[in-house]
Amino acid sequence: MQLIGRVRRVHEPIRLVVSPLRRTDPRTRLLLSVSASLAVMLPLERTLIFMGLYTLLLAWARLLPSAGRQIWRLRWVLIVLFAFDAIFVDLTLAVTVTLRIVLLASVFALFVGTTTPEELRLALERLGVPYRYAFSLSLAFLSFDLLRDEWRAIQEAQMARGAWAPRVRLRDLALSDLLALTVPAIVLTTRRAWALTEAAAARGFDAPHRRAYRELKMGRVDGLVIAITAIVVGLLLFL
Amino acid sequence: MFGVLTADRVAYRYSGNSMGLEPVSIGLQAGDALLVAGPSGCGKSTLARCLTGMIPHLYRGQLTGNVSLCGLDSRSTPLWRLSECAGFVFQNPAAQLVASSVEDEILFGLENLGLARAEMRTRLDEALVRFGLDTLRARSPLTLSGGEQQKLVLAATLARHPPILVMDEPLSMLDSAAAEMLVNDLASVAQAGTAIVICEHRFEPLATLPGLRTLRVAPPHEPSSQAGAVVAAPLSAVPSFSLVVEDLGVSLGQCRVLDELAFQVPGGQIMAIVGRNGVGKTTLLRALAGLQRHDGSVLVNGQRPDLAMVFQNPDLQFFNPTVREEILYGISEPDLERYQGLLQILGLSAYAQTPPLLLSEGEKKRVALAIALMRGPRHGVLLDEPSLGQDAAHKACLMRLARAVADSGRSVIMTTHDLSLAAQADRMALLGEAGFLADGRPGEVLRDSSAWSRSGLKVAPWILAAQAEDALCN
Numbered sequence: 054m055q056l057i058g059r060v061r062r063v064h065e066p067i068r069l070v071v072s073p074l075r076r077t078d079p080r081t082r083l084l085l086s087v088s089a090s091l092a093v094m095l096p097l098e099r100t101l102i103f104m105g106l107y108t109l110l111l112a113w114a115r116l117l118p119s120a121g122r123q124i125w126r127l128r129w130v131l132i133v134l135f136a137f138d139a140i141f142v143d144l145t146l147a148v149t150v151t152l153r154i155v156l157l158a159s160v161f162a163l164f165v166g167t168t169t170p171e172e173l174r175l176a177l178e179r180l181g182v183p184y185r186y187a188f189s190l191s192l193a194f195l196s197f198d199l200l201r202d203e204w205r206a207i208q209e210a211q212m213a214r215g216a217w218a219p220r221v222r223l224r225d226l227a228l229s230d231l232l233a234l235t236v237p238a239i240v241l242t243t244r245r246a247w248a249l250t251e252a253a254a255a256r257g258f259d260a261p262h263r264r265a266y267r268e269l270k271m272g273r274v275d276g277l278v279i280a281i282t283a284i285v286v287g288l289l290l291f292l
Numbered sequence: 293m294f295g296v297l298t299a300d301r302v303a304y305r306y307s308g309n310s311m312g313l314e315p316v317s318i319g320l321q322a323g324d325a326l327l328v329a330g331p332s333g334c335g336k337s338t339l340a341r342c343l344t345g346m347i348p349h350l351y352r353g354q355l356t357g358n359v360s361l362c363g364l365d366s367r368s369t370p371l372w373r374l375s376e377c378a379g380f381v382f383q384n385p386a387a388q389l390v391a392s393s394v395e396d397e398i399l400f401g402l403e404n405l406g407l408a409r410a411e412m413r414t415r416l417d418e419a420l421v422r423f424g425l426d427t428l429r430a431r432s433p434l435t436l437s438g439g440e441q442q443k444l445v446l447a448a449t450l451a452r453h454p455p456i457l458v459m460d461e462p463l464s465m466l467d468s469a470a471a472e473m474l475v476n477d478l479a480s481v482a483q484a485g486t487a488i489v490i491c492e493h494r495f496e497p498l499a500t501l502p503g504l505r506t507l508r509v510a511p512p513h514e515p516s517s518q519a520g521a522v523v524a525a526p527l528s529a530v531p532s533f534s535l536v537v538e539d540l541g542v543s544l545g546q547c548r549v550l551d552e553l554a555f556q557v558p559g560g561q562i563m564a565i566v567g568r569n570g571v572g573k574t575t576l577l578r579a580l581a582g583l584q585r586h587d588g589s590v591l592v593n594g595q596r597p598d599l600a601m602v603f604q605n606p607d608l609q610f611f612n613p614t615v616r617e618e619i620l621y622g623i624s625e626p627d628l629e630r631y632q633g634l635l636q637i638l639g640l641s642a643y644a645q646t647p648p649l650l651l652s653e654g655e656k657k658r659v660a661l662a663i664a665l666m667r668g669p670r671h672g673v674l675l676d677e678p679s680l681g682q683d684a685a686h687k688a689c690l691m692r693l694a695r696a697v698a699d700s701g702r703s704v705i706m707t708t709h710d711l712s713l714a715a716q717a718d719r720m721a722l723l724g725e726a727g728f729l730a731d732g733r734p735g736e737v738l739r740d741s742s743a744w745s746r747s748g749l750k751v752a753p754w755i756l757a758a759q760a761e762d763a764l765c766n
Contacts, residue, residue, distance in 0.1 A: 257405060
């Protein structure tokens with residue numbers, strides 16, 4: 054049996070980064086993240102300009118290390134995609150696609166590193182998303198790590214009975230290997246979703262008189278970040 | 293007489309037409325405490341859901357009889373309104389956490405009550421102090437221990453000041469120290485006037501709850517386990533050996549979980565490993581199974597041992613359409629005699645063609661055990677919390693099977709919080725943060741009060757009495 058020592062069963066949720074962006078309103082962070090994601094539509098030259106500006110933003114927000122870690126996790130995907138595009142299409146497309154994925158990964162790091170699920174829920178509510186959908190989205194946001202841990206636990210349990218082996222070559226994968234991993238994953242995810250539904254209902258979810266404990270307030274920094282974002286997006290999209 | 297909670301001949305049938313609960317009647321006044329006891333599958337969890345309005349609002353089966361919560365009919369009142377009358381704490385605390393911090397977990401229920409912010413702040417602070425969570429308020433609930441999570445869920449529920457509290461198997465995942473703390477908390481809750489319903493088959497720790505009444509729920513059908521069956525050895529005998537563990541150490545992230553553990557387990561021995569939640573019992577089993585990178589060595593005759601592991605959650609393993617295919621999966625030339633023997637011993641003969649995911653939790657655990665034993669591991673099996681969610685009959689069945697495996701010359705190593713189960717092993721080892729605090733015959737270990745005190749656990753007097761009685765009988 055092969056050892057999979059990297060399996061980590063102690064749940065370590067994503068930690069919030071001590072960043073000047075943490076002090077802004079979550080709606081500002083949401084707007085910033087959505088705007089940055091839109092940059093994937095830009096042509097290569099403008100993407101490069103945007104990436105430069107975005108790197109400066111990440112440095113100001115002290116988020117470069119966490120964005121770096123996020124990109125490092127995707128290194129194999131990036132390498133394979135880059136090589137595939139460079140060989141079968143052309144180098145420009147390879148660079149563009151790679152930069153876009155790097156950008157999306159760092160946007161994810163920015164948002165996750167500065168925003169709690171409760172802030173996301175509140176921001177979405179204030180932006181007019183119905184509470185039950187905002188709540189579901191925030192729960193999904195909260196469940197990233199749990200799903201990762203469960204996936205690892207399934208791999209381990211199937212390995213223990215010889216139903217799956219790690220690092221198999223792609224051509225050696227059988228349908229049963231995929232079933233051994235995906236069926237338990239679907240079952241566990243469905244069960245977790247149902248358990249959370251019951252738990253939320255048991256504490257009055259969907260009550261019509263619900264009142265949020267925390268209030269959102271936009272300040273001067275929010276205004277500044279929003280204005281700069283609007284100018285940069287406007288310039289890159291329309292000039 | 294009008295009560296805070298009344299259930300009048302309540303019965304429930306699930307939409308698949310399987311019986312969930314035979315008719316039950318309950319009447320509770322403020323401050324009453326009721327234990328709902330009965331074997332696995334008798335409908336305790338179903339009753340808990342009927343008493344909180346989850347049934348019929350979230351389930352589509354057939355409910356008969358009436359449930360009234362604080363004078364509100366459970367059928368015609370919206371669920372959010374019923375939740376203000378009855379708080380519900382589920383079996384697994386980790387599965388009901390909906391927030392990213394301890395504080396937000398408690399606030400979630402308070403926000404749904406629509407309270408003024410000042411009132412929410414007051415209740416939040418009260419709940420944090422009352423349950424000793426004030427120093428953990430910014431922590432992620434998912435990083436807490438099982439006992440702390442149970443406290444948090446209880447705090448989040450009671451901060452809403454429900455007149456009724458319903459709990460489904462609250463003790464099943466707790467070690468003895470956490471269980472004792474929970475029982476003390478419940479005593480103060482009942483004293484404050486909350487009516488409590490506890491559905492639990494580990495009822496001994498609850499005996500100290502003042503004024504506790506017991507309602508026994510009959511199973512809707514006979515239990516499938518052949519608890520009284522004579523167990524034949526399911527595996528052929530193996531030559532004698534000794535599992536030698538030397539300088540075993542495991543780090544998880546920055547945390548050193550196990551350090552320089554050394555022990556031997558001879559073939560034919562049943563060893564129970566006990567200890568507090570989070571002390572590293574499961575990590576130790578995973579290291580023995582070769583699933584966890586570790587320092588030191590785990591060897592039999594100089595080689596890695598062949599040990600099968602049965603996980604706490606059997607759902608991690610099931611993906612085949614029938615129990616038969618699940619048990620025989622991946623075995624090129626299966627020993628069908630062994631397969632039939634295992635089905636018989638484990639009370640699974642009737643379910644050979646049933647999809648494993650449709651079985652009860654107890655039955656699933658037994659299928660997982662059959663999967664492990666069908667492989668015919670040469671040196672033994674590792675059982676992680678095998679008694680979780682099992683009633684006394686199923687535990688007896690499990691111990692008989694463990695004994696049969698040991699009789700074939702193999703080792704059985706199990707981790708458990710259930711000291712009554714551990715007391716039936718040949719050897720008990722109490723794991724603490726600095727390694728084994730005690731290791732020996734269960735009777736000796738259970739009486740080693742200084743080791744238990746260092747581990748932060750307590751042995752309930754009824755366990756010592758039962759163990760002494762068993763020793764006399766043997």
